[in-house]
Amino acid sequence: MDYSMLLEPGILAQVLSQGLVRGSMYALMASGLSLIFGIMGVKNFAHGELFMLGTYVMFFALAVLGLPFPLGILLAAVVLFFVGMGIERTLIETLRKRAGRDWLLDAFVLTIGMMVVLQNLAQIVFGSDRRGVTGLIEGTFVSGSIVISYERIMIVCVAALVGVLLWAFLAFTNFGKAIRATSQDPDAAQTLGIDIARIYTLTFGIGAALAGLAGALLISIYPAYPTVGFQPVIKSIACVILGGLGYVPGAIVAALLLGVIEAYSVFFMASGWQNVLTAGLVVLILIFRPAGLFNSAKVERA
Amino acid sequence: MPLEVRNIVAGYTKEVPILRDVDLTAQDGLVTVILGPNGAGKSTLLKTIYGYIRPQEGEVRHDGTSLAGYKPKDMLREGIAYLIQGHSIFPRMTVSENLELGAWIMRDDRQRMAEAFEEVYERFPRLKEKRTEPAGVLSGGERRMLEIARLTMTRPKTLLLDEPSVGLMPRLVDSIYEEIEKLKAARYTILMVDQNVKKSIEIADYVYSLQLGQNAHEGEKHAFEQRLNEIVKEWI
């Protein structure tokens, strides 16, 4: 095939924009996952289901309540924030109290259980039909041979905005600092009067909100159905690992890269193999650089 | 009113209590030192006072208030600060952020925070210099300074110091003890555990020694200094 085609501006724009859209989704999911892992040490396998719930909230907001889409996105984020906090308060905290030293290993399995329950409850309550919307914004941006839909531009911008807000929250607000402190030294944080349990609940809520937001934002690409979260979560986990466990910026960069790589890979292989590609990449990198691509200061916390 | 520890029985597991009926009082404004061989339970005692371990029997009172059921996060509000053994700075946050977190419980009071910062920067000009640097790049001695500075941001009444000089070079040990002297002069109530027997007795007003989780000896500094050789022999 003609590889020079790839560099043509029209095609480039398409592929890049698509890649960034995907990358944005992965980034939102991965940053939530990375945050939860970095602060609490929990690998949340149910993150995909939080994404899934986000899509349903969005669908409900748009199709049933007829809200304008920005409100839908906001609603999804808020609802999932509370759902996340609820899950942390009831399930994860209970496990932490009862399981003692090795609770993290068990937490992982706990989230697996949560994933299964949520997925199948969704199946029962909503049925397996795909509920989607055709598009959040009409119209495309055209300049010469470059054609990009406004929707894609919007998605990337919103994701970027959320990213900036998250960074600002962590860097400048009191709770953001408390969260960072807890991730760096929970014992010391406690001696300063920081309520670790509350921090964990808050962190999980934020992670869930990010996932819900991702689901809402990408509703026109990923409609609402019970197992919609499966793919995104696997890829996001890959991004978290590639970026270095617990290192949020790394996860975001890895996510954007992965999105673009995947967009390009469409030219070389059937979409079914994309996942094998991702898996292969992760395996390779884990073998040679277990700490991730960007050597974060954090040592692996298995 | 002093920090009182009465008849404490505590440990990490119920079957094996490390502290078996420990009793002590840390008088206001004085430096009380706990000595003892390794495994005697010194650190465990501090952890129990601070709520990391719930005692099976006995109680701890601070300034008249019983600390029963208090968790570590409640202690600073009660006026007790804890210097953790080993490193406890937040390496990826700046010096000033570390200090800011030291004042976490008074974060809403802008005025007090500003005052606390001013005071701390006056006492520790080095920290002021490096206030925008990530704490992780500080040297060992500087880190310990930061920890001590952070400790006192909220001007707690009582300080529990768990091995403040461990892991430091002799020269730095001296400067740490200078700091502790200053804290003593500022009338903090200090309860301290440290490996450095000589220096800790020097700075102490009152000394307790623990052996196998129980009170062994106690006394004013002078009395202790004289019997020091005997006591250390006992440990060996």
Added chain:
Amino acid sequence: MTATTASSVPASQQSRVTPMRVAKVVVLLALLIGIPPLVDSPFITRVFISALMLGTIAAIYDLMIGYAGLINFGYAGFLAVGAYGSALASFHYGISPWAGLLIGGVLTGAVGFVAGIITLRLKGLYVALMTFFTGEAIRYTISNTPDFTRGMQGLSTAPFTDILGLDFARENLLNYYFLLLVLAGIIMGLLAWLVNSRIGLAFKALREDQLATQSLGLNTTKYKLYNFTIASFLAGIMGAYYAHYIGILSPTRHEFGVPRTVEILTITYVGGRGSLWGALFAGFLLIGFQEYFRGLGPWRLVLFGSLLIFVMLFARRGLAGLKKYVW
């Protein structure tokens, strides 16, 4: 990881052979062997087959997770190797399903070996993620090579060929059940022997603390590989059996993907980590229970997931925790 059930009872009392215990074992065996032929209902026999099969698969899984602390989250993919390995051998090369059992075992054992190598230096959760990717990669590969594997269209498998005068046509469920009993008996026996041997001791050390274990001079690498390879080999045999029993294979998620792994994981956990027999009991309990409420569809998995959560939070020793009351 929680300790095994042996913690609260002195070892001597544990393995004592008392008349009561012998009687209990005999009764259980009698039930196991006797019920299907006596009841003579295809439905019941199928339930027993499913229960025993999954219980054994879960016991093998326990070797990895309960004894050595290695979470294999791609386990269903491993089973797929055994199943497809044997099925394809007979489909494309006309190899007898009996030999297929061995082929399935060997192939899966090889996969386990490779997985062991990949996860060599990794700890707990990394192992889970790596094995997850391995399992999914296996499933996707099977899915995406339809020319060879028939992919999603489904690969029909041959029933076991007649042997010793026994007819293994699909209707003769009882024969399949007895074959399974034999297989399961051998495998369980092997597992029990392994677990109580020095190798088993090494496995338990792996679970506790890899660093401390290494400092005792134990070659953790070697034992990790042993564990993965042996468990995979046995799983492969069960996978092969499954293929020829079930009649048709397709690489869907429910068959060989995450839901299946979760199912097995749940059985293992409910039975109690570190208890082989617990896994068997749990298999019967869960599968029997589920079959009773057939046609549940997604409720089945909700049940499994909830049970897993419940066990993790409130019944951490699983059924094995009840052992001291009935044994």
